Amino acid sequence: MAIQINLRVDEGLRAKLVDSAQAHGVSVNKEINDRLTRSFADDQFLSANQNDRTLLAILHLVGASMSAAGQATAFVATSSMKGAENWISDPTAFAQATEAAKKVLADTKPQGEPLTELRIDVSKFGIEFADTILEEAATGNWRSSDTSERAKMLHEAVGEKLAAQLREIPRGALMLSVDVGADAKALARLSMPTKLE
DSSP states (O other): OOOOOOOOOOHHHHHHHHHHHHHHTSOHHHHHHHHHHHHHHHHHHHHHOHHHHHHHHHHHHHHHHHHHHHHHHHHHHHSSHHHHHTGGGOHHHHHHHHHHHHHHHHHHSOSSOOOOOOSSOOTTHHHHHHHHHHHHHHHSOOSSGGGHHHHHHHHHHHHHHHHHHHHTSOOOOOOOSSOOTTHHHHHHHHTOOOOOO
């Protein structure tokens, strides 16, 4: 049941809400409601634990670095602000944005060396889990009931254009090197992000 509330905002914020609502094809009321809902989901994510807060900080660094490198590269390549704004569609700019992301991840990794001898071969986990998550984002389909909400959330988040691009890329199956038995459900739960409303 929806309840009406009165809200006063300054003109600058109102203009941003109107622009954002138009860009999303929704009413200003729905835009405000959606933004408030996301803010509570963000609060839930941030309060979960220190690891989630650290991950979010790293993701912010990756995003800011990619955006800065991508925009600068696209501006040089196109000599225009319009080109800089559309950097994410430019292969040269995206390549430099990828390098920026790699640099942030290298500089924020934990100290020490990865373990090489574990009871399960994890050497391909990064690629295999990424393939699984990219497939979920592309299709909205999931490989187990433990990841159904994640698949729906990711598919909705990437939008149809990026989902179509992701569907064009062949994906391998998540193949664990040994039978992990009961550990499989625990692995699926570990890879679940906090649910976003």
